[in-house]
Amino acid sequence: GAYYADREMDNVSGSLYPAGLFHPLYGFIPGPVPDYTTSTLSDEDTALYWQSSYTIESGLTLTGGLRYQNSDRSINRSNSSNSVNSSDDWDDVLPKLGASYSLSETDTLYASVAKGFQSGGFNFYGGSPESAQYDSAESWNYELGWSSSWNDGRVHTRVAAFYSDFENYQVYRLNPMNPTEAYMVNAEEATSYGVELEAEAQASETITLSAAVGLVNAEFDSYTDNVLRGVLGPMAAGYEFGGNDINFVPEYTANLAAHIQLPWNLSMQWEVQGIGTYWLDEANTAEQDAYALVNGRISYMRDNWELFAYWRNLTDEGYSNNALDLRYTDYSNPAAPRPAGMILHIPGWPRTFGVGLSASF
Template identity: 35%
Template sequence: SNNVVLPKVAIDYRFNPNVLIYGSIARGYKNGGFSSLPNTPDAAAFDPERSWTYEIGTKTNWLDDRLLANLAFFYTRVRDYQAIDFVPPNISSITNAESANLWGFEVEVKAQPATGFNLNAGFGYTNARYDRYTNAVGVNFNGNRLSNTPEFTYNLGAQYRSPNGFFSRVELQGFGTTFFEETNRAKQKPFGLVNARIGYEFDNFGIYLFGNNLFDKTYFTSSFKSNFAGERFFGSVGEGRTIGVQVTTQF
């Protein structure tokens, strides 16, 4: 059992009706626990993960709220970061890296050039690395990138909703290089996915034909290197092209 206090302090100031700036400081926490391996309690235990996140940014709106632009910068310092420690031949368990740092920024823009027609774009960059981490067998990972954290993400979208109920949307989602384990050998290179949706909305109902990953891009959501197979890597493939029909209601 654990007890923890998680404070958050935020302040904002509005220069005028169109421009607001803000800053915040918040503490984060993730429970400790026990890995399934190794099989002794002392060796299997891992400590809670604690962090402090600092963020500053601005939110703006223009042209009677037809154009919104937001920008944010963040920095997170993590103590006892919970990492997956891989011990040959094929044993993995959760362990604690002494510290890790994450910093980056996010940009978001939304526009309504005409009634019913909306555009959106966003870009985020994250530099997430181990500050101090040596695993159980003495391998040093200082400076390596954290697992499952894309270096950047982006999105572009266009949407139209007509007064007579017709709806359409197309979007592009992009992801930067993503590493899957602490050695930074297993990784997914940058890729993008195109999704689309058309439909008709009436009263409180909507019916849509949608397609995700329209170009059937092959990408991996996880990967690891097996010591039983030389230099070969294994992994899980992300969802391929998906076509479907969706019916929604609101009440």
């Protein structure tokens, strides 16, 4: 197969600075002074891919795949103090190998290894060359699992273990020097591993139940934020994050769901999501406690049209999507307590309701 995508994104951000007779920069200028940053990012992606499987009579199936991807990125950004005009491209060859073995008509063992790739790119924000560009990320991903069906195929279960080894892992973070900005930066090395368990049961002709649990450990093996190192110089020892847990990766996830088929082409789904404790920053100073979200959806289908209504976070659970530790840091001794300042939290979505219309062709 083949894949092609072309995208262009425009962004304008900035502030109005008050002016006046005694303003150190804008004195004698009547009215507020605007300082805007305008940016245009252009992305172009092309890929060629192939995958095929071969089944041996003994019940062994071998799968092989190969993907070539090329990504072109460019940025044109300017403001009152500087400008960045740059372009770059990244490409990679991504192999995949897999095998599955049928122990019986209901039980299958499988294993796979695959290479992953995320293109590099440019940030909307950040005036320095260090913060403008980030590199592509690569990973090797390994999985071993067992799937089974029970009760005449009405119950399906799966258990799997996985391990991933990352190079130039991409981290999206807020800028401590300006909390209104965010940028992408690379962590040199990272690893993650864990297990997943899933089950689905046809409880009746109209009700399907499902459950899933995932346990994961994810860690930065080597990570220096070179954007902040470039700003702070030798003091940037406080931005060595090797050995810390990867932020935004919960220690566990859980899901319970029920899908109910109703008369008159109606259906309803209820879902409870459980999210374990996770860190909101690479320094592992701002922590989000475990929480649960109740979501749901009701839909009406007719031919290839669907009209639906949904609700998310029905109990209006409070949680944070991101955070930035703004407490005072002694960069000569980063491990010292930081009593002054605050931790800035960006809240997650509150209770939300919506409607939608979709069509498939």
